Amino acid sequence: MRLPDKTTTLEEAVAGIPDRAVVMVGGFGVPGTPFTLIRELVRQGQRGLTLIKNDANEAGMGVDHLLAAGQVDRLITTHIGLNAHAIAMMNAGEIEVEFCAQGILAERIRAGGAGLAAILTDIAADTELAAHKQRVEVDGKSYVVETALRADVALIHANSADPFGNLDYVATARNFNPLMAMAASRVIVESERLQPFGGLAADDVHTPGPFVDCVVELGDLSKEYAVVRR
Amino acid sequence: MRLPDKTTTLEEAVAGIPDRAVVMVGGFGVPGTPFTLIRELVRQGQRGLTLIKNDANEAGMGVDHLLAAGQVDRLITTHIGLNAHAIAMMNAGEIEVEFCAQGILAERIRAGGAGLAAILTDIAADTELAAHKQRVEVDGKSYVVETALRADVALIHANSADPFGNLDYVATARNFNPLMAMAASRVIVESERLQPFGGLAADDVHTPGPFVDCVVELGDLSKEYAVVRR
């Protein structure tokens, strides 16, 4: 026995994404955002996408390219305050935006990755975010039903990967990546480094290979990955 | 700023456990079972305990000492097939046993650690394990409500710890330990090694320190930790 090899090219990896796909995109701000996969999705031009991402990056960066190209119908997110362009598109009705409390977005994605139907929580119960959501009473208390989120595709940025798709992340670039890497039918990874089989210590793997479908090694990183000078 | 120091003695750590406490105990078979903490709990003699543990270890090992000493009223578990003594006590009505599907026990503990009220799942829906559990309909499908589990105390076995309670685990000794280390009001850790602050790489921490209350460094390991010769 040996483990399967899932390395592929950027073009092939992204070509598997159909129009109208639901696409999870890792990252919280710059760290962990798969800028190269996003750029390729812009180049290939799939349309009618639903994006699930913590934030909308900033204007002119990351998923904003998908918004600007008119490829996105819907965005499920927690906060888009750093992208005035995304707010303008939302206000003009050019994209539909569903806001979620940040930790609940994380849990809904994790629930999808864990094969659960939903979680029950009291978070945001008093707010307009949960105003129209189903409620369930358990042991005499009322909870909001937060349904699991799954996607057709997840775009993941890793620090290092082996050919089987074992991944690690670095610092706060971890954020939503390991959650989304469990919650999609097709998990596509861009990795700053490609290690040989066994190159990641088995105890230090953050995302186990069985969750991953395609591994793309990054060459030199584009400027989008760099420290943002404000 | 510096991080707080949570190291303490074995005796002090366990002395905080009251009679009738709900106690989670890490481990799956031998690996990850906190044998030293269990032995101290036997020595101190707290009674009327509810244990939450994947298995009942084997007769004469681990939590079986608590069962034999009559300290346990109730056991929430997935499989006790390797401990004939535990099965005999269950059949004689000397302990009450609640069985749970293994991954659902893991998720119920994780839900407790994540501050959720419950998860909705179809697992075991057709079996007697879920026969008397609440059902909820979501999007036209019926799901079992599996309520979150929390404990008064969690007994955790780590490979290494720093004084703040950052932990790592090794190999399959991880199992339920990181889940239980999030799900108890008081989390007590026995660690094979005590590292200085910064001795664990921030990217490789399996349980972050904020979840942990007490860290006890183990000396030489007792025979219970060794390879089992059958």
Place this chain on the structure above:
Amino acid sequence: MVARAAAEIAPGMVVNLGIGLPTKVVNYLDADFPVCLHTENGLSGIGPTLPVERADRNLIDAGGAYVSTVPGSAFFDSAVSFALVRSGRLDLTMLGAFEVSQAGDLANWKIPGKFSPGAGGGIELAQKARRVVVLTTHTDRAGNPKLKADCTLPVTARGCVSRIFTDLAVIDVTPEGFALRERAEGVSAAEIVGATGAPLALPAGDIPTF
């Protein structure tokens, strides 16, 4: 039978081999065969089982055997391990059985009054692996059929079993019930029908042997 079952594993699969007979399937996989073996206590990429002298006290499979790693193994906690199972990343599981019904219901965890150790991870493996096959003797020790019209024991999961490998035959569970696919060398179709506790559809023409 175990060798025949091993042929069920396709290249690239993630596979969980249940305790008992299924574990032996690993002995029939080629060194160069691309497959990932999963054990629910928290390991993907199981390597060979080790003798006690070379065992790592912290490295077991769900059955308690001292196993090893391969290049590319990963360890994870029990929640992640079953997340993998429930979210559809487990392509195949091979399980033992007390009974299998013609509807594919599986009973393998409890014999009321005799054997009630708990289900462990069996329910999730049976219910959520993309394909569930059973390895079992065709009849129990008393000679009673394990393949039945209905399960009489508490079920593990309903309608989950696709195929059954026994010492006598390979049998598929179809929408019409049990269908004989292959017979063991030297075993007749009539013997198999006689040892099966529910109607068994026979193929037209010769029955392949294994």
Place this chain on the structure above:
Amino acid sequence: MVARAAAEIAPGMVVNLGIGLPTKVVNYLDADFPVCLHTENGLSGIGPTLPVERADRNLIDAGGAYVSTVPGSAFFDSAVSFALVRSGRLDLTMLGAFEVSQAGDLANWKIPGKFSPGAGGGIELAQKARRVVVLTTHTDRAGNPKLKADCTLPVTARGCVSRIFTDLAVIDVTPEGFALRERAEGVSAAEIVGATGAPLALPAGDIPTF
């Protein structure tokens, strides 16, 4: 005001400092003070903020500032980060506010028609930290009170705020409503009452200053 708020932090606490004013509290903590700062994007043990030249591109806080680690820091994913918050491991959070009601309701995430970027992690911090204190100017730019009988803006969480630090005063939310605890040096109780949009209970005797 920020210095006064810093005194709210007790030794051993796990603390999340919200974006804006609260972040500055860190400047008033002693090097030897035992505390763990948490940021919801996945770090416990925040170290000093770094200038751009020394920044690590992968190491930010939830507000996007380039921060650093301390000996004993840990990184984790967003699910673990909020598990920590929701399960009661966050002792204290300091948040900004648009409005606080006399019942302790907090509004700090949305001004309909003007500012609707989403709540980020604010709802969970407000709802689940063991203690929630607010740092804010006493009035908005137009001079209108931010402390009100009821919130007029969409709430973040109800009944969550324990204490409010403003440029004018330290005010507690009690079962009977707002209660003045301290006043800024040179500010009279009458000024504070005048700038507060709900009844404010005054202490008997002298009012301590900060």
